[in-house]
Amino acid sequence: MPDQIQLSHLEQTAYFAALRKGLHVVDVKRLSDVMAVSPSHAPKLLASMARKGALQRVGRGRYVVVSADVLFGRQTFVADPFQVVDELLQREGLSEYYVAYQSAAFIYGAADQLPQALLVALPRQRRPITLGRAKIIFVQVQRTKFFGIQETRYHDSFFRISDREKTLLDCLDRFDLCGGIDDVAHTISVLLPEADPERLLSYLPDMTNQALVHRLGYILEKLSTHLLVPQRLLDGVATLIAPRVYQLDPHGPEPGPVHPHWRVRENIMLALEP
Incomplete structure (x- = not known):
């Protein structure tokens, strides 16, 4: 991250508009929705904000919003993958997933430390997503094993997770x-x-x-x-x-x-x- 964050007026407006809306992930459509930016200019604006450290690129045209305390406090950026996983996958049309294995065990208090790699079950292969020092790793699982899944709240986000019984068996x-x-x-x-x-x-x-x-x-x-x-x-x-x-x-x-x-x-x- 650069020593000094120098966002233009438009970039600052976009950044704080995303924060007010509670967005953890932004793309061209979302940026156009929260402020008057044309779809043709939005990609340039997103790329510029990412170069300056206000956003973290996590895929083609998709960016995680860096929190304000990290951005202005000069702390090392480590996104919480639990907070962004649902938004990231929903934007890809991947609603068939669930947080699994040790990551699910952590949510239920059965793991001692917050794992830096979030394990997510998918019915298909997908490359990992890097979020600063954290990472989302996808494990391909047969569709026949997509059961025992529920939705849970984590801070101000929701995501799909295996229930306690399925977590026990998956592990x-x-x-x-x-x-x-x-x-x-x-x-x-x-x-x-x-x-x-x-x-x-x-x-x-x-x-x-x-x-x-x-x-x-x-x-x-x-x-x-x-x-x-x-x-x-x-x-x-x-x-x-x-x-x-x-x-x-x-x-x-x-x-x-x-x-x-x-x-x-x-x-x-x-x-x-x-």
């Missing part, structure tokens, strides 16, 4: 994206007390991941030594167990005893904190 489904099996076990321990056991069980078959079922049952039993785990949940998961044995961590060592009930090869030891 276990892709624990490679969530810090590993130990971190996911911790996430499960935090999400479980407020999760609906019946809803969780109803979601399990639609995850189409048999290994997930075995690992979930195993983790729930381990957690039950210091956490109240509903017996009906354990019993329900047990009915879905198949004969095949799955490694607790497929990236861990090969050897290890097989848990006779959950059909999980205990090739690592979970670090569960009471």
